[in-house]
Amino acid sequence: MAVNTLKTEEYFVQEEPFYHPVSDEVTVFEAAYRNHLPVLLKGPTGCGKTRFMEYMAWRLQRPLITVSCHDDLTATDLVGRYLIKGGETTWVDGPLARAVRAGAICYLDEIVEARKDTMVVIHPLADDRRVLPMEKRGELIAAEDAFCLTISYNPGYQSVLKDLKQSTRQRFVALEFDYPGSDTETGIVARESGVAPEVAARLVKFAGMTRNLKGSGLEEGASTRLLVHAGKLIVSGIDPVVACRTGIAQALTDDPEMIIAVNELSSSVF
Amino acid sequence: MAVNTLKTEEYFVQEEPFYHPVSDEVTVFEAAYRNHLPVLLKGPTGCGKTRFMEYMAWRLQRPLITVSCHDDLTATDLVGRYLIKGGETTWVDGPLARAVRAGAICYLDEIVEARKDTMVVIHPLADDRRVLPMEKRGELIAAEDAFCLTISYNPGYQSVLKDLKQSTRQRFVALEFDYPGSDTETGIVARESGVAPEVAARLVKFAGMTRNLKGSGLEEGASTRLLVHAGKLIVSGIDPVVACRTGIAQALTDDPEMIIAVNELSSSVF
Amino acid sequence: MAVNTLKTEEYFVQEEPFYHPVSDEVTVFEAAYRNHLPVLLKGPTGCGKTRFMEYMAWRLQRPLITVSCHDDLTATDLVGRYLIKGGETTWVDGPLARAVRAGAICYLDEIVEARKDTMVVIHPLADDRRVLPMEKRGELIAAEDAFCLTISYNPGYQSVLKDLKQSTRQRFVALEFDYPGSDTETGIVARESGVAPEVAARLVKFAGMTRNLKGSGLEEGASTRLLVHAGKLIVSGIDPVVACRTGIAQALTDDPEMIIAVNELSSSVF
Amino acid sequence: MAVNTLKTEEYFVQEEPFYHPVSDEVTVFEAAYRNHLPVLLKGPTGCGKTRFMEYMAWRLQRPLITVSCHDDLTATDLVGRYLIKGGETTWVDGPLARAVRAGAICYLDEIVEARKDTMVVIHPLADDRRVLPMEKRGELIAAEDAFCLTISYNPGYQSVLKDLKQSTRQRFVALEFDYPGSDTETGIVARESGVAPEVAARLVKFAGMTRNLKGSGLEEGASTRLLVHAGKLIVSGIDPVVACRTGIAQALTDDPEMIIAVNELSSSVF
C-alpha cells in the first residue's frame, strides 16, 4: 500500500465493516441520530466500540472523525487555531469544527481523559442549541443537520478526578457495551484472524477464564482484539501456547505469578 | 439546515422560547436588570437555567453571549487578545468585551470552573463602576447601558477549591432554581418531546423516583432534559423501558447495581 | 450612556464621591501620601475600601488606576510587555508603569491573590528608592513625585499560602476598615438605593443580625453593598422579603438551612 | 571518525549486530511484523532490548527510528510541528511520522515515561486502522506497509502513575526479556569487551551475585552492559577489582554499605 494522506473529513468507511449487533444498540443509535441527540458509549477496551462506530458511519454514510482523547487535549485542539504560514495567518479548523461543518460523525474516544475545557466546548453542541462557539474567531457555527456527536469512556477506569460531570452526562443517550456472547465471539475471532473455528472456540474459552480473573489479580480480561492477535500468530505458525503467552498473557499483565497462572489456563485449553 | 456562521454578538433569540416561570424569577431578574445589578443563577444541571436565559434574552430583546466556563478559561479568553494576521497584529475582543460593547447579556455558565482571574475581571463590571479594564490595551471600557452580567453555578458540586469568594458573591442578586412542579414538568416534557401527556406524566413520575435517590447512590436525579430525551426516543419507536434505560438510567450513573435499581423503577412505571 | 473608552491613566474621579469617614483614615492617608509612604488597606468585602480610594483620588486630584489581583497576575502584567503590531515591536506599559509615569494613585486590590513576583516588583517602589525596575527594557524608572502606591487585602480570607510576607508588610502604613456604625450605614443605604430611611434602618438592623452569624454558619455577614442592592430592588417594587432573599440571603450562602435562618431574620424585620 | 549527520529515517543498521536469541523472540517478532501487529518489549535495563531492535532492523532491512521517551515528550514531538524558517512556515515531521511515511521500525523506548498524549497518538497506529492523525494539519496518514511500531518498558520500575493502560497494552504482542544464561552471557562479554573467556566468566559469576541482591539492598543487579564496561577497563590495564568497583559497584548504588558488600563479592571472584 502506498502512503495515503487524507483530509480528516474525507475519512469515509467504504466497505461494510464486519459488525455483529449485541443488543438494540444499532436501533437506539439511529433513533438518537435522527433526533439530534448525542450518544455516549460505555464499555471495556477492545470490546468493539471503535468497530461499532465504523459500522454506524458506513450505515449512515457519513464521514467518521475520531479523536483519541488524552490528558493534554484542549478545546483549542478540537476547535482550531491560527497558524502562521508564509507570513500569512491561517485559521485551521480542528477535528470537531471540521465535523460540525461537514456534517460528520465526531467520535471523541475516552473523553474523560481530555482536559476539562473540552467537556465544556461540547456542551452547546450537545443540547438543542447545536452550536459550536469559536472564541478565538468571535464566532458561533451552527452544526450541519447531519452532524452527530459521540463520546466514549470506560467506566471501569474512572477515578474521582476523571469522571464525567452530571452536567455533561445528562446531555447524552448512553449505550453500554460488553464482550459478545461466546458463539458470536468465536465467529468474530475465526473471521478476523483466519484460524479454524475450533481453535477460535478454544481462544474464546480461554478468554472467558481470564475475564473471570478480573478483580482477582487482573485489571481486565482478554479482549476480543487480543484473541484475534493470538489467532493471527497461530495462523503464522507460532505454537498456540506461545501465541497465547505473547499475544495475550504478557499483554494483560506484568505480574509474574499472574502470567504463570494465565499460561496454565492456556495450556489447559490447547 | 445550511451551515450558519454568526458573529458572537449577533446571537438574538428570534422566537419566544417556551419557558414556564417557577417563582418570581422573571420579575426579580427584570428589576435587577433595570438597576444595573448583575445576577447569579444557582441550581442543578438540566433544570432550565439555560432556557431561562434564552427566554430573558428574547424578552429583553438583547443579544445573548454564553460562555461555558472551564478549568482553563482565563481572563484573556473573556477580554480579548492580540492575534497576528498577515503580518498585522489585530486585537480580537473576547466574548465579555463584545457583550460590554454591544449591550448584550453575557452569561457565564458554571463560573466557578473558570480560573481565578476571570472572577476578578468581572468585579469592576459587577459593581457601580461598570467598567471593563483591558490591561493588554491599557484601556478601560465603560459598559453600554443595556449590558447585563449573569453568572451561574451548581452549589451541589462545589468543593472548597471551587467556591465563589465572598468578594464575588456579594456583588450579585441571586436566584435559586430547581426542577419544576410535576404538572408543569409534564407539560414541558410533552411539548418538547412530542409524547402523549400520560407518557410524559409517567416519565415525570419516574424522574421523581430517581431524584429521591440523590445522595443514596445517585449523584443527581434525572433532569427535565433527560425526560425529553427519553420522550423523543419513545416517539421514534423505541420501547419505553429501553428509552428509559439508554436515555436516563445509563446517562445518570455507571454503578451496575444502581442501573438495575433505576431500570426496575422505570419498569414499575411503564 | 454611549460606550466610552479611556486610557487607563485618564481615569479621574470627576465628582466628589459620597464617602463618610469612619475614623482618622483620611488624615492618615494624606500624611502618608505627603511623606511618600505606601498604604495598605485591610477589611472585609463591600465595606467601602473601593469607595474610599475613589474619594481620596478625587480629593488629591490624581488619576486612579485600580488592578484587581488574581492567581495569574504576574509582574509582567503590572510593568508592561512588548507586543508586535504591524511588524513593529511596541512596548506597552502595564498599569503600574502608567501610574509611576503619570503620578497616579495605583490601587492593587486583593494583592495577596497575585503571584509572588508582583510582591517583589513593588518592593523598590515601596521604600525610599521609589524606582520601578523594568527588566525587559534594562531600565529603571523613578516615580513621579505625585505617585502613590496603595494595596488592599481581606485578612479574614488569608491562608498560610496567601499571606503578606513581613518584607512586604513592613513597607506600608496600614489602615483597617470595618462596616460603618448603624446611623452612618443607614444614611449610606438610603442615599445610594433611594429607599426611605426607616426601610434603610431595617436593612441595617437585618445586616447586623447576619454579621453576628459570621463564624456560626456564615463566612461573612451582609456587606453595605448588599443592603444597597436590596434597597434598589425594593424601590423597583420587589417585596422586601423577596428583595432580602434574592439580594442578600442567596448572595451570602448556599447552605439551605442558613438560607432559611437568614430569611426568618429578614421576615422578623419586615 | 568524522562527524556524521544523518536524516532520522536514514539510520539503517549496515552490519549484522551480534545478537544471541534467548527464546523464540525472533520468530514471534517476525510473525507479528508480517501480521501488522505492534510489539511491546518488557525487561530490565541493559539486558539487550536495544541490541535486539538493532538486530531485527538489520534482519528486516528497515530503517530504525528510536525515541527515548521522557516526562516531557508530547504527541507533538512524535508527530511533528510547524517551524518558522526564513519567514516561511515549514512543517517538520516528527520521528513517528517519518517512520510511518518511510516504512521504518519506530521504537519508543520506555514509553511509560512519556506524557499521556503520546499513548493516544499511537492507538490508531496500533490497531487495524494503521493511520496516524496529524491534527495540526487536519490530515490522516496511512502507514506504509513495512511500518512497524515497537515500544518497550521495564515493569520493575512502574508506579501506579506510570503504568500502561489496558486500552494501550491490549493492542500489542508482548515479548519478555531477561538476562541471558551464563554461558551465553560469558560469550557476549568476552566478545564485546575483548577480555579472555575465563575473565568474562568471572564477571558473569559476579553479576549473578549482584542480581541475587535485587530487592535486598540493590534496586537492580549488574546488567550485561556493565560487565562489558568492566571488561573494557580490564583490557585497558585497570586492575579487575578497581574495574569492578568503578565500572559496576559504584554504577549500581550509592549506599556505602552495599558498595562495600559488592566490592567484597568482586574480591571473592578475582
Next chain:
Amino acid sequence: MAVNTLKTEEYFVQEEPFYHPVSDEVTVFEAAYRNHLPVLLKGPTGCGKTRFMEYMAWRLQRPLITVSCHDDLTATDLVGRYLIKGGETTWVDGPLARAVRAGAICYLDEIVEARKDTMVVIHPLADDRRVLPMEKRGELIAAEDAFCLTISYNPGYQSVLKDLKQSTRQRFVALEFDYPGSDTETGIVARESGVAPEVAARLVKFAGMTRNLKGSGLEEGASTRLLVHAGKLIVSGIDPVVACRTGIAQALTDDPEMIIAVNELSSSVF
C-alpha cells in the same frame, strides 16, 4: 521630581548614604571584594541590608544593580533574552549580564525565592572561574575585574523547600545582620524621620517590646524602617498613638488580639 529613566547599569549612588556599621561588616566586605569572593547577607527584613549595599556601592564607586528575587524569576530573566524589535531580533542583556560586563555590584535580594535555575547560573560566577555562561548565545563571558556578586536572604523565613543548597552556600563569605543597638537606632530614626531624639528613643523602646514578642504571637518585631514611618507620620502631625497603630501595629500583624496588645505597648510608651 521629573520622571527619570536610567539604564540599569547607570545606577550609581551619588551621595554618601547614611550608614552606621554595626560590627566588622564593612572591612570583611571589602576584603572579600578585593579577593573576588562573593558575599551572602543574612538578616531580618528592614534591618539595613539594602542600605548597606547602597553604602558599599558608594564606597567602592561601582554601579549597583539590585534584583528582588521571586518565585517566577528564572535564569533567563537574569542573563538575558532575544527580543524581536522592528523585524530584527535583538539580544537584551539581563541585569546579571549587565553587571558582569559593567563591573557592577549585582545584589540578588532574597535569592531563595527565585527558581532553582538562578542558583545554578550564579555558580560559575561564584567560584574562581568567574564566568557567566549565556547558553542561548552559545557563549561564556568572563566577569570584569570589578564585578561583585552579593546575595541576601532571611534565615528566619526559610522552609525546607526554599533553602540555600550547600553547593550554593559554600561559595560565599557570609555576613549576618541584625537590628542596630538602641543608641544607634535612635540616631537613625531621628535622622531619617525628623522626629526629636526623645521621640525616636521612645519609638526604639517600643520596637524592642515588639521584638520580644517574636515567636509569641508576632512573626517579626518592628523593623527600623517601620520606626522611621511612624516618626514621619508624627512629624506630619499624626498623634503618636495613631502613628504607632497605623505605621507599626497594623503593619506587623492582622491578629486582633495582638494588635490590641501592641497598641497597649505603644500607649505605655507615649
Next chain:
Amino acid sequence: MAVNTLKTEEYFVQEEPFYHPVSDEVTVFEAAYRNHLPVLLKGPTGCGKTRFMEYMAWRLQRPLITVSCHDDLTATDLVGRYLIKGGETTWVDGPLARAVRAGAICYLDEIVEARKDTMVVIHPLADDRRVLPMEKRGELIAAEDAFCLTISYNPGYQSVLKDLKQSTRQRFVALEFDYPGSDTETGIVARESGVAPEVAARLVKFAGMTRNLKGSGLEEGASTRLLVHAGKLIVSGIDPVVACRTGIAQALTDDPEMIIAVNELSSSVF
C-alpha cells in the same frame, strides 16, 4: 582583566591546573575515555570535582563545556533550538551538541537536578551508539571520536524524586570523590590562599571538626573551598576568628546554636 567573550566550545584550559590525585581517578578516567565510556563523578560539594574536570580537560587537551543542571533545564537547552534573527530562523546548537561536534568534554554538573528529558537525551550518547538525536531537526549526529560525556551528582542530597534511574546509571563508569587527606589538603589550602602552611594546617584541623558534625546538626562539613576562602580573608588582614566565622561558620549553617558551636571550634584552633 578586560571583558572576554568566548564561544562555548573554545574554552580550553590553558595552564595546568593544580590538582592532587587522591586515588586512581586519573587512570580510570583515561581508560574510560579511551574506551568511549561515559563517566559519573560522585561526591560532596567543594571537594574538587570541578577542579578534576579542569585538570582532565588540560591533560587530554580537549575543550571543556560545563553545564550546571537545574530544575528547569530541558533537553532543548542541551541540544539546541531555532531562534529568529532578522527575519531568518537560525538553529543554535546547545552546549551538548557543541561538545558532540567539537569532540569536547561535556560535563553535566548535578545532573539529577535537571528535568527528566535531559537524562534521556544522553542515553544514546552514553552507550555504544554514541549518537545525539536532534528531533527538532529530524537528524542524528554521530559524536566526534574525542567526545567525552561526564556527569556528576552528590549522593548525599538525593531524594526519591531526584535519583538517577538504573537505566541511566548503568551506562557510566563511576568515580567516587571525597575530601583529600589532611596533608594534601593543607598543601592545597596554603597554595590556593597564600596563608602560611601552619595556618593552613589549623584551617584543615578546624574543617575536620566540622565534618565530624555532619549529621549531628550540620548538613555538610566545611569544604576545601571554604578553607581557601578563610585563608584569603586572613591574608587580607581579617582576624582568623572573624575569617572563620564569616568565611566558614556562617556559610555552613543558619542555626544560631550551631554557629556558636562552630565558632567555639575555630577559637580552640586559633
